[in-house]
Amino acid sequence: MNTKMIGSKITEARKKLSMSQAELAKHVFVSPQAVGKWERGESLPDIITLNQLTKILDVDLNYFSEYLQSRDEAVHKIDGNATTEADQIIQGSTDASGIREPELLINFSGSNLAKSDFAGVIAHKRKFYGSSLSESDFSGADLVGSTFTGNDMRKANFDGANLTDCVLSVSDLSESSFNETILVRTEFNKSGLAQAKFNNAKLTNVKLIKTDLTKTMFENCVFEGVDFDYSDLRGVSFDGQTFLGVKFHNGALNEVTFIGATLKNVSFRSTFALTNRYYRAIKTVRFDGAMMDKLTYAALKGIGADLSKVTMI
Known part of the structure; x- marks a missing residue:
C-alpha cells in the first residue's frame, strides 16, 4: 500500500472537516505526532485505527485505495459483453484430466x-x-x-x-x-x-x-x-x-x-x-x-x- 497516498487522503479528509491533527489524534487515542507521521507517509495506522478513521472522517475503506473506481465503473468489455470485475475469470492451466482451471x-x-x-x-x-x-x-x-x-x-x-x-x-x-x-x-x-x-x-x-x-x-x-x-x-x-x-x-x-x-x-x-x-x-x-x-x-x-x-x- 502506498503510505504517502494514504497519508495525503487522511490530510484531505481531515481538512475538509476543519479538524486539526491534535483533534483527530484525540478521537483515535494516539498522539498528534502519530497523526503527523501518517500524513507524511512515514507510517500506517493499524486496521482497528483505520476503521475508526473511516467513521470519524466520514469515508469508507475504499477511500484509502489507490484505485477509487466503484463497482459500476469497474465494468469492462470482453468479447463485446459487459462484465464486472467479479465476473472476469478466464480459463487458466489444464490439469492432468484435461479440465481447464x-x-x-x-x-x-x-x-x-x-x-x-x-x-x-x-x-x-x-x-x-x-x-x-x-x-x-x-x-x-x-x-x-x-x-x-x-x-x-x-x-x-x-x-x-x-x-x-x-x-x-x-x-x-x-x-x-x-x-x-x-x-x-x-x-x-x-x-x-x-x-x-x-x-x-x-x-x-x-x-x-x-x-x-x-x-x-x-x-x-x-x-x-x-x-x-x-x-x-x-x-x-x-x-x-x-x-x-x-x-x-x-x-x-x-x-x-x-x-x-x-x-x-x-x-x-x-x-x-x-x-x-x-x-x-x-x-x-x-x-x-x-x-x-x-x-x-x-x-x-x-x-x-x-x-x-x-x-x-
Missing part, C-alpha cells in the same frame, strides 16, 4: 465485491487493495503469493484455500473462516482477526504482527515456526493445540489459556524489559495439563508463570 484475469482493487464468489479460482500473486470483500467466498481458492491490503474482509470464507506466501495487511478479517486452510509463510500484519475461526489448520512459519487476535478461535491447529509479534492475544484459548518453535514476543497475553497444549521450543518475551505489568500478565496465563520441553519450562518458570500442573517431556 479458472484463473483470475485482473487485479481487484478499490471495488465493491462484497459476497463475491471466488471459490476454487487460481489467483497467484494478485493484488486486492482497498476493496469491500466482506462475506466473499474464497473456499478452495489457490491464492499463492497474493496481497490483500486495506480491505473489508469480514466474514470471508477461506476454508481449504491455499494462502502460501500471502500477505494480509491492514485488513478487517473479523469472523472469517480458515478451516483446513493452507497457511505457509503467510503474513497477517496490522489486521483484525477478532472472532475468526481456525479449524484443523497447520500454520507454518506464519507471522502475526500487530494483529488483533482477541476472541479468535483455534481448534485442532498446529503452530510451527509461528511468530506472534506485538499481537493482542488477550483471552485467547490455545487449549489442546501444538506449538513447535513458536515465539510469543511483545504481545498482550492476559488470560490466555494453554490447557492441555503441547509446547516445544516456545519463547515468551516482553517488550523491552520484564516489567511488573508483564509479570502480572504471565501469572494470568493458564498451563494446566500442558506438556512442554525443559527449555520452555525453564523460560516460563523464570518469568513467574504458574507451572504447577505442567508435565515436562
Whole structure:
C-alpha cells in the first residue's frame, strides 16, 4: 500500500472537516505526532485505527485505495459483453484430466465485491487493495503469493484455500473462516482477526504482527515456526493445540489459556524489559495439563508463570 497516498487522503479528509491533527489524534487515542507521521507517509495506522478513521472522517475503506473506481465503473468489455470485475475469470492451466482451471484475469482493487464468489479460482500473486470483500467466498481458492491490503474482509470464507506466501495487511478479517486452510509463510500484519475461526489448520512459519487476535478461535491447529509479534492475544484459548518453535514476543497475553497444549521450543518475551505489568500478565496465563520441553519450562518458570500442573517431556 502506498503510505504517502494514504497519508495525503487522511490530510484531505481531515481538512475538509476543519479538524486539526491534535483533534483527530484525540478521537483515535494516539498522539498528534502519530497523526503527523501518517500524513507524511512515514507510517500506517493499524486496521482497528483505520476503521475508526473511516467513521470519524466520514469515508469508507475504499477511500484509502489507490484505485477509487466503484463497482459500476469497474465494468469492462470482453468479447463485446459487459462484465464486472467479479465476473472476469478466464480459463487458466489444464490439469492432468484435461479440465481447464479458472484463473483470475485482473487485479481487484478499490471495488465493491462484497459476497463475491471466488471459490476454487487460481489467483497467484494478485493484488486486492482497498476493496469491500466482506462475506466473499474464497473456499478452495489457490491464492499463492497474493496481497490483500486495506480491505473489508469480514466474514470471508477461506476454508481449504491455499494462502502460501500471502500477505494480509491492514485488513478487517473479523469472523472469517480458515478451516483446513493452507497457511505457509503467510503474513497477517496490522489486521483484525477478532472472532475468526481456525479449524484443523497447520500454520507454518506464519507471522502475526500487530494483529488483533482477541476472541479468535483455534481448534485442532498446529503452530510451527509461528511468530506472534506485538499481537493482542488477550483471552485467547490455545487449549489442546501444538506449538513447535513458536515465539510469543511483545504481545498482550492476559488470560490466555494453554490447557492441555503441547509446547516445544516456545519463547515468551516482553517488550523491552520484564516489567511488573508483564509479570502480572504471565501469572494470568493458564498451563494446566500442558506438556512442554525443559527449555520452555525453564523460560516460563523464570518469568513467574504458574507451572504447577505442567508435565515436562
